[in-house]
Amino acid sequence: MENLTVHGQERPRKAHEGAAEHPRGTAPRSTDPQAQQRMMALLHGALVTQLLVVAEEFGIAEILAGGPAPVSQLARRCGAHERSLHRLLRALASQGVFQEVEAGTFALTPLAETLRADVPGSVRAWIRFWGMPEKLQAINSLSYSVRTGRPAFPHVHGTEWWSYLAAHPEHAELFNDAMGEMARRVHAVAVESCDLSGVRRVVDVGGGQGHLLATILPRHPELRATLLDQPSVIRGAKAVLEAAGVADRVDLVGGDFFDGVPEGADTYLLSMILHDWDDEQCITVLEVIRRAMAPDAQVVVIDAIVPAGNTPHDGKLRDTVMMALHPGRERTEAEFSALFAAAGLRHVSTTGLASSTGLLVARAYPVVGRREESGAGGGPASGA
Missing domain, CATH: 3.40.50.150 (Vaccinia Virus protein VP39)
Known part of the structure; x- marks a missing residue:
């Protein structure tokens, strides 16, 4: 097996390296465009989650419960930067959450209704809990769990989940609200x-x-x-x-x-x-x-x-x-x-x-x- 030269030094080529190389004189086969689009949509999943968390944080769905409103009005009422809020809502509207009914004016959709607090089927508490940074940090460290077979949360935060909630009543409230919902x-x-x-x-x-x-x-x-x-x-x-x-x-x-x-x-x-x-x-x-x-x-x-x-x-x-x-x-x-x-x-x-x-x-x-x-x-x- 030939060696690789890295930073001027040779090292043995690992068994998996080069396994997918194509024979000389042949062009690599293109991947299915639909598969590429599907994979990109999957990658965007975490981003959409965070957009929903931010929309809930600013209470956009509750404000729009009274009817469509221009971004300028929404920004004043929730204390957001107008152009940035428009970009957030535009992105969510592309996913069916909110609808830009005319340029710069947004309205609720059936999907966005679930962000409201007191409607049947609300998932607002669940979104707030999902956006808990400490929870996301553990999920972002999932490779530790896959590598070791142990939960990542204690590894990241120095204590197990239930002890953490007992010591942080504000986060325990998020958890209890989500479980109640x-x-x-x-x-x-x-x-x-x-x-x-x-x-x-x-x-x-x-x-x-x-x-x-x-x-x-x-x-x-x-x-x-x-x-x-x-x-x-x-x-x-x-x-x-x-x-x-x-x-x-x-x-x-x-x-x-x-x-x-x-x-x-x-x-x-x-x-x-x-x-x-x-x-x-x-x-x-x-x-x-x-x-x-x-x-x-x-x-x-x-x-x-x-x-x-x-x-x-x-x-x-x-x-x-x-x-x-x-x-x-x-x-x-x-x-x-x-x-x-x-x-x-x-x-x-x-x-x-x-x-x-x-x-x-x-x-x-x-x-x-x-x-x-x-x-x-x-x-x-x-x-x-």
């Missing part, structure tokens, strides 16, 4: 796909500030609930539950679900919890729940359920965010089944709901003969 918009729909007939008490394990309970309890007037999360988190739950008119039906419990959960409930809800943790930690949480649950109780897990192969799925992209922030990951149905089995639970059903969410139900094996029954044939009924 997701709970109201997506997870409540998932719970409604589960049969809650006969359920008397549900424990929302790691349920944040109660946004999911605030959405589902009004639809089930006979249902009572317990909300379990860190004391610093559930302090914000009272206002959320009172606004929904269900505060008198929810017990607030501050605690750590690795140590224990309230006993005797017939449904234990884990909404976007297990994906934060590695397999051993997930099994610990599930074992804690199994010891606490009533004999006929169920565990309901809401999480992405990653399909095999090349099927597009939001969970496959979100999994790389988990890789940067947490020791956990998004999982396949089979991987969830394995977690349940390791914790002494029986996976009984799966419902695929959307590209980002699925719902799995597990129950405890009978105390007598559990080992024999766990080895029986037959898999879970799947609606995925």
Whole structure:
């Protein structure tokens, strides 16, 4: 193998170098122009994200809720540089976010409506959370995670994600708002796909500030609930539950679900919890729940359920965010089944709901003969 000369010194040519060289006398084959355009669109994805974050920061969608407005007026109202704001809006309009209805005048589009705070389907809190610089720094260091198998966030910031949020209440608020938005918009729909007939008490394990309970309890007037999360988190739950008119039906419990959960409930809800943790930690949480649950109780897990192969799925992209922030990951149905089995639970059903969410139900094996029954044939009924 010939050597390369670099800065006047020879070094051995690496095995992969020159592998794609073309034989002498032949021209390199051009790549597909459509593939080039697709790749450039992918590269621009991070840029579009940042444009959305800035548009939300300046409250453009809220200002335009009153109707189209010229950039000069928008700039005065939000405190922006007029020409720079026009360039921002022009770029977003090219993506269907806002519309330049005439030269220098912009209006909302259905896509831009989702940037508003108080409209159904709003993603404003999620955009604000996505723009959190510390989160983006970890994602920008994703190569560290790929190289080492460890989350990049502690490597970049010197502390793990949850400790960082506990020490920075303003960022914890961003996180809680985004999770609440997701709970109201997506997870409540998932719970409604589960049969809650006969359920008397549900424990929302790691349920944040109660946004999911605030959405589902009004639809089930006979249902009572317990909300379990860190004391610093559930302090914000009272206002959320009172606004929904269900505060008198929810017990607030501050605690750590690795140590224990309230006993005797017939449904234990884990909404976007297990994906934060590695397999051993997930099994610990599930074992804690199994010891606490009533004999006929169920565990309901809401999480992405990653399909095999090349099927597009939001969970496959979100999994790389988990890789940067947490020791956990998004999982396949089979991987969830394995977690349940390791914790002494029986996976009984799966419902695929959307590209980002699925719902799995597990129950405890009978105390007598559990080992024999766990080895029986037959898999879970799947609606995925």
